[in-house]
Amino acid sequence: MDIFNLSMQAVLGQLLLGLVNGSFYAMLSLGLAVIFGLLRVVNFAHGAVFMMGSMLAWIGLTQLDLSYWIMIIVAPLLTGLVGIAIEKGLLKRLYGLDPLYGLLLTFGVTLLLEGFFRSFYGVSGMSYNVPDSLQGAVDLGFMILPYYRGWVVLASLTVCFGTWFLIEKTKIGALLRAGTENPKLVQAFGVNFPLLVTLTYGFGVALAAFAGVLAAPIIQISPLMGSNLIITIFAIVVIGGMGSIMGSILTGLSLGLLEAFVKVIYPEASSTVVFFVMVLVLLLRPAGLFGKEA
Amino acid sequence: MNRNRMQYIIGALLLLALVLPYVAYPIFLMKILCFALFSSAFNLLLGYTGLLSFGHAAFLGTGGYICGYVIRNLGYPPELGILAGVSCSMVLGLVMGGLAIRRQGIYFAMITMALGQLAYFFFLEAPFTGGEDGMQGIPRGRLLGLIDLQSDITMYYVVLFVTVASVLFIARVTTSPFGKVLFAIKENEPRAISLGYKVDRFKLLAFVLSGALAGLAGSLQALMLGFESLSDPHWTTSGLVILITLVGGVGTLIGPIVGGVIIVVLEQKVGDIGTWLYHLTSIEWFNTLGESVSIVTGLIFVICVMSFRKGIIGELQDRWKSP
Numbered sequence: 001m002d003i004f005n006l007s008m009q010a011v012l013g014q015l016l017l018g019l020v021n022g023s024f025y026a027m028l029s030l031g032l033a034v035i036f037g038l039l040r041v042v043n044f045a046h047g048a049v050f051m052m053g054s055m056l057a058w059i060g061l062t063q064l065d066l067s068y069w070i071m072i073i074v075a076p077l078l079t080g081l082v083g084i085a086i087e088k089g090l091l092k093r094l095y096g097l098d099p100l101y102g103l104l105l106t107f108g109v110t111l112l113l114e115g116f117f118r119s120f121y122g123v124s125g126m127s128y129n130v131p132d133s134l135q136g137a138v139d140l141g142f143m144i145l146p147y148y149r150g151w152v153v154l155a156s157l158t159v160c161f162g163t164w165f166l167i168e169k170t171k172i173g174a175l176l177r178a179g180t181e182n183p184k185l186v187q188a189f190g191v192n193f194p195l196l197v198t199l200t201y202g203f204g205v206a207l208a209a210f211a212g213v214l215a216a217p218i219i220q221i222s223p224l225m226g227s228n229l230i231i232t233i234f235a236i237v238v239i240g241g242m243g244s245i246m247g248s249i250l251t252g253l254s255l256g257l258l259e260a261f262v263k264v265i266y267p268e269a270s271s272t273v274v275f276f277v278m279v280l281v282l283l284l285r286p287a288g289l290f291g292k293e294a
Numbered sequence: 295m296n297r298n299r300m301q302y303i304i305g306a307l308l309l310l311a312l313v314l315p316y317v318a319y320p321i322f323l324m325k326i327l328c329f330a331l332f333s334s335a336f337n338l339l340l341g342y343t344g345l346l347s348f349g350h351a352a353f354l355g356t357g358g359y360i361c362g363y364v365i366r367n368l369g370y371p372p373e374l375g376i377l378a379g380v381s382c383s384m385v386l387g388l389v390m391g392g393l394a395i396r397r398q399g400i401y402f403a404m405i406t407m408a409l410g411q412l413a414y415f416f417f418l419e420a421p422f423t424g425g426e427d428g429m430q431g432i433p434r435g436r437l438l439g440l441i442d443l444q445s446d447i448t449m450y451y452v453v454l455f456v457t458v459a460s461v462l463f464i465a466r467v468t469t470s471p472f473g474k475v476l477f478a479i480k481e482n483e484p485r486a487i488s489l490g491y492k493v494d495r496f497k498l499l500a501f502v503l504s505g506a507l508a509g510l511a512g513s514l515q516a517l518m519l520g521f522e523s524l525s526d527p528h529w530t531t532s533g534l535v536i537l538i539t540l541v542g543g544v545g546t547l548i549g550p551i552v553g554g555v556i557i558v559v560l561e562q563k564v565g566d567i568g569t570w571l572y573h574l575t576s577i578e579w580f581n582t583l584g585e586s587v588s589i590v591t592g593l594i595f596v597i598c599v600m601s602f603r604k605g606i607i608g609e610l611q612d613r614w615k616s617p
Binding site: 036042090093094099100101103104105107108109110111112113114115116118119120122227228231232234235237238268271272275276278279282283286287 | 411536
C-alpha cells in the first residue's frame with residue numbers, strides 16, 4: 001500500500017518518529033502544566049533544563065565515563081536540585097507579584113544556563129551513541145522498529161501516565177490539586193505548602209531533564225537545543241490549555257504525530273504546523289482544547 | 295521639582311545626541327537609536343497597556359525586510375520603503391494582536407512568542423529575504439529626493455529626528471484620553487469593561503500602534519545598515535527589547551531610551567570587559583564571555599526581575615518624589 005508514492009514502511013517510520021517527538025512534547029508540556037498549576041509560573045527555563053539533561057548525559061559519558069543508564073538517573077536528579085535551588089533562591093520571592101515576572105525570571109535563567117554551557121562547549125552539535133543494550137532493531141513485519149525509539153516511547157509514556165496517576169489518584173496528588181485550588185486552606189490544614197511547591201518545581205524540572213537524556217541519542221546535542229523547542233511547547237500549551245494533566249499528555253502526543261504526518265505529505269510545513277494549529281484553535285476555541293478559562 | 299529634573303535629563307540627552315556623532319561612530323549611535331525607538335514602541339504596550347508581547351522581534355524584522363525589499367528590489371526611494379515597512383508591520387500587528395488578545399496574561403505572552411516564531415520561519419524560508427545569508431546591499435538613496443543619505447552624519451540626524459518625533463508621539467498618545475483608557479485597562483481590566491469600554495478594541499489599537507513603531511525602528515535600521523538579517527526577527531531580539539525596557543524603567547517615557555543606550559553598549563563591549571577581567575584575574579574562562587553574551591544579559595535579567603523591577607528611571611522618579 002502506498003501513500004503519495006511513499007511506502008507504508010516509510011510512512012510508519014515517520015509516524016514512529018512523530019510519536020517519539022510527541023512523547024517529548026507530552027513530557028515537557030506536562031511538566032509546564034504541573035508547575036503552572038501550583039506556582040502560577042510559566043517556566044520558560046523548561047527548554048534549558050531539557051538541554052541540561054542532554055548535556056549532562058553527554059558530559060557524563062564523554063568526560064566521566066558514566067553510562068547512559070547511570071546518567072538517566074543522575075542527570076534528572078542533578079537538574080532537579082538546580083531547579084530546587086532556583087525555586088528557593090529566586091522564584092519564591094516573586095509569588096504574589098504579577099505572574100509575568102515569573103516568566104521573565106525564568107527567561108533570564110534560560111539565557112544564563114545557555115550562556116554557561118555555551119562558554120564551555122560552544123554552539124556546534126555533539127552526538128551521543130545509542131547505548132549498546134538498545135542497539136539494533138526488530139522487524140515487525142509491517143515496519144522496522146529500532147529498539148531505542150521503542151524504548152523512548154515506552155519510557156516517556158510510562159512516566160507521563162505515572163505522573164497522571166500520581167496527581168489524580170494518590171493522596172499527595174490530592175494535596176497538590178487542593179493547593180492549586182486554594183493554597184491558604186491547604187496550609188491551614190497543616191500541610192507544609194512551601195515544601196510542596198519547591199518539590200513540585202524540582203519534579204517538573206527533573207521531568208524535563210529526563211526527557212533531555214532520552215533525547216540525547218536521537219538529536220544533535222547543543223547548548224541552544226532547548227530554546228527552539230520551548231517555543232513549540234508554548235504553542236502546544238496554548239492549544240491544550242494548562243488546566244488538565246491528561247490534556248497536556250494527549251495534546252503533546254497528537255501534535256507530534258500530526259507533525260510527522262505533515263512531514264510525509266508536505267515537508268515544508270512540518271516545522272510550522274504546530275503554530276498554525278495554535279492559530280486555528282485560537283480562532284475556533286480561544287480557551288484551548290482542554291482549557292477552562294476564557 | 296521632579297518634573298524639572300526629568301526635563302534636565304531629557305535636555306542633556308538631546309544635547310548629547312546632537313554632538314555625539316562627531317565623537318563616536320555614527321553607525322553604532324544609530325543602532326542605539328533604533329533600539330531605543332524599538333523599546334519605546336514595546337513599552338507603549340507593556341508599560342502603558344500592561345500587555346507583555348514576547349514576539350516583538352517580528353515587527354523589527356518585518357519593517358527591515360519589507361523596507362529593504364521595496365528599496366532594493368523594487369527600486370523605490372527610502373521614504374516609500376519606510377512607509378511600506380511600517381504599513382506591513384501594522385498589518386502584522388492587526389493579525390498578531392487580533393489573535394493574541396483572545397487570551398489574557400501569561401497566555402498572551404506565549405501566543406505572541408509562538409506567532410513571532412512563525413514570522414521568523416517565514417523570513418527564513420521566503421525567497422526574497424536571502425535566508426541565512428540575509429538581505430544585502432540595500433541602498434540608502436535620497437530622502438524625498440532632497441536629502442542625500444550617503445553620509446553617515448546626515449543619516450544619523452534623520453534617524454535622530456524620526457526617533458525623537460516618535461517618542462514625542464508616544465508621549466502624546468499616553469497622555470491623551472485614549473492613553474488614559476489604556477492605563478485603566480492595565481490597572482484594572484474588569485473595571486474598564488464594566489465602565490463600558492470595548493477593551494479588546496483599545497488593546498488591539500495599542501498593539502497595532504506599537505507594532506507600527508517597532509516596524510519603523512526596523513525599517514530605519516535596515517536603511518542605515520544597508521542590510522537585514524535573521525537575527526532581527528529571532529526570539530532573542532524579543533527578549534532583548536524586554537530587557538532594555540526593564541533596565542530603563544517599564545512605563546516611563548525615557549526609560550527605554552536609557553535602557554537602550556546601556557544594553558546596546560554593554561552587548562558590544564562584553565567581549566572587551568571579559569578580556570580585561572582575564573588580564574586582571576588570569577582566569578581563562580573570562581575570554582569566552584564575548585562569545586556567550588547571554589550569560590551577562592541573563593544575569594542582568596535575573597537581577598532586574600529580582601530587585602530592580604522599576605528600572606533606572608523608575609527608581610529615580612521614586613527617589614525624587616519623596617523628599
